[in-house]
Amino acid sequence: MLKSTIYSVLLIASLLTSRYVAAQGVDFQNDIAPILEERCWYCHGEDEQESGLRLDIRHVMLKGGDSGLASIVPDKPEKSYLLELIRHDDEDERMPPDEDRLPDNEIDLLTRWIKEGAVWPGQMEAVAEEKSDHWAFQPIARADTPKLETHPENPIDAFLLQSLARHELSFSKAADPVALIRRASIVLTGLAPTPEETAEFVAAYANDSDLAYTGLVDRLLESPHFGERWAQHWLDVIRWAETNGSESNMYRKNAWIYRDYVIRAFNEDKPYDRFLFEQIAGDTVGQGDATGYLVSGPHVPVATVGQEPAARRQARADRMDEILQTIGASAMGMTVGCARCHNHKFDPIAITDYYSMSAVFQDIEFGSRFPELAEDHPRRLRGEELFSQVFKLRAKLREMGPWEEHWTGFREIYFPPTTTKSLRITFLAKSAYIDELEVFGNKYGYQNLALASQGTKVHSPEQFAVLRKELDNINDGQYGTEQWAGMSPEGSDEQPWVEFTFSDPREINRIRISSNREDFLETDYLEGLNTGHVAPYRIEVQNDAGQWVPVAATPQYQQLNKQHRPRSGILKDVQKLVDQINEEGPKPSFIARFVQPAKTYVFSRGSPESPRDEVFASGLVELDGELNLDSDATGKQRRVAFAKWLIDPSNPLTARVAANRLWHHVFGGGIVTTTSDFGAAGSLPTHPELLDWLAAELMQPTVSSEPTALAAGPQPWSMKHLIRLMVLSEAFQQSSQPREEALAVDGDSALLWRFPPKRVEAEVIRDSILLASGSLDRSLGGRSFRIHNVKKRYAQWEVTDNHGPTTWRRMIYQERMRRVDDQMFTAFDFPDCGQVRAKRPVSTTPLQALNLMNSEFVIDQSKQIAARANQDTSGDEIQSVDRCFELLLGRAPDADERRDCIALAKASDLSFVCRAIINSNEFAFIP
Known part of the structure; x- marks a missing residue:
């Protein structure tokens, strides 16, 4: 009887104690810390953080690990990822990872602790003030131009010479004028100079080299072919093409409208900040054709996905990812897509950043629409001119x-x-x-x-x-x-x-x-x-x-x-x-279709079937990307706000990435060689102070002593201004010849002790051949010329004519089809537009030589070049050989070359000489 009474008293006391503890709340030191210490800190503590997750610091738990999901959300256990893991809600994501599961009473204690505010004495005031110290995220600081004894006029040379001096190097001698005009012409327009242009420049250079060269550069910058050349660089990095790249690889009708916008923008020297703004929100400023940028990547059409809702949601998420890849690579120099499933492994881009950016573009769908065109847009003006004629004819028809x-x-x-x-x-x-x-x-x-x-x-x-x-x-x-x-x-x-x-x-x-x-x-x-x-x-x-x-x-x-x-x-x-x-007028074009923006959620592990917290449109948190928008904001409002954040001078990525990309295409390699990855996995800048000076100069030009029309004051964000500075530098004008002592120190010429020779792109080879034969159609813009067949819906494209007269326009106007070998210049690393190509690879294969020797295009064009040479020289044997050299290389042959080529012409015919020259390294490289 006594034992029973004592047991009852103890039971009642235990119950009263439990109720008292519950009333008092969970005590961290006594209830929670022992659980974390015994169960969690071995793998997620000070010494080791598996999956980037640390559970011994409260503010880090609030942030979460690599998953990007908050481990604890005070007052909200249902949103606390830690509880999902310890409950083993997902068989693939469990903590602890073995069969053992925390006892229910410990899970209950952790749940109650979070519900009561996750109080952690001594850590309640701590806030994670984690800002990246990576160079690319730091503010742009314009360094003073180095003061050197030689007093170079161009600030670019001063920075480079300072760096070279540290390695006991200097610039090489100046390039000869024939090489210089060829280099400048190809870099700025993608076209080699004609023999007549070369002769005129050489004569002027002999009288006043500075004046002649400055005049040459300004003429090339004003050439309409400048826009064609530099537009191609931009189209590479955004993977623009005229098919969608899916299994059906359907043709994107009138996608070329966007290509023409890019060419026009470069020719007009549209300020770079305006250029980016229009491509993101051009529909708000009468430049609707610019939004083709957002849908330039590959995609799977809705019609081919099927009716299953989960498949449609996945396809939609994939299309959003293509948009973010385009913007990340081209405008931000960041691999944003790496944060689709978890926090970025290397850079301060959280999974919430990724989905907040995707919220910006929820009104975009891959498809066509009539572009919004300003009153002075050339297509609108042409359309109004033609419509006025239609209206007059309709007035007559109404009577009939x-x-x-x-x-x-x-x-x-x-x-x-x-x-x-x-x-x-x-x-x-x-x-x-x-x-x-x-x-x-x-x-x-x-x-x-x-x-x-x-x-x-x-x-x-x-x-x-x-x-x-x-x-x-x-x-x-x-x-x-x-x-x-x-x-x-x-x-x-x-x-x-x-x-x-x-x-x-x-x-x-x-x-x-x-x-x-x-x-x-x-x-x-x-x-x-x-x-x-x-x-x-x-x-x-x-x-x-x-x-x-x-x-x-x-x-x-x-x-x-x-x-x-x-x-x-x-x-x-x-x-x-x-x-x-x-x-010729406004027309439905593949420049994106607008849809009603949907609410945006973080997708756990990137799966649309696992939506979590709602997020709102914003840029990167690391760069103060808060746009102060909610889910009711219209698509236009989201894109306008994001574009303004992107081009704000306080954003250090935009100007740095742009300046570096221009440098890459002028000198053949970027100051940051990974031109679309400025993150921790990318390369470090070879000349960081110069890069920041160029970025600052792009945003706010300071040089005003230029003896040209640009001297009146180049616009902020002028791409032509920055390119001009680069091309007028002594670094650009120096010889490309190697020097043994310099090669031993800097084998890849990254320090620019010489102009780095580089192979020209596929387009330059092809366009230069047409130019030499006199066949090149220089007309600007318009529908791409066809080289492919008309196909069945799920068949593959086939090349049917890649060398006939209808194809003799510049190669930028050739149909750009994904996953299709054009059977000629794809061999020269011409991109298939499936992946970002901010920097084209350079390969050397037997197929290249075979194409330049035996393709129908080269055989036909070589005959035309030979015929032109014969006509220009009235059939004189020696002069005809010399003329072939002038047309293709811009110079006369030396004695040995002349002798060998005359012998070849006699044994075969003059077209074989042309084919031999086309196959030379000199033809395929920028000198």
């Missing part, structure tokens, strides 16, 4: 009854203005497929009166319905494969029809109708491509008496043409102008 125009992917049918509440379209066929039908009236401009959102009701009898082709698709404002299909019942002569009823009577005068407008707008060159075909139709309106009155019908048009003889000619003229507008 209804008519039809074939526009991009749709038919537009005009009829006399009529007021009605209902409109019916009957299709004079057994079946009809319509993705969207739009109704307009003069009073309402381009407001689509047929939209369901306008209150318009649509009806079609059920007997015409086809499975999975919903009637609602016909006026939902969406183009594409989601169509309405009307089909006559089997054995019936009844024709399918659809009826629209407006919310109130409307005056209408035209409709637009298409069967798969998205297909037609977004791709091209496919067998079986939907070309906007529409079944014959009859259009009727309902009058006040409820009767259906016809206003237009396909069979009616031929009768009207017979009644009005001029009508056929006017219609042909209208269609010709329509085709011109579609080519």
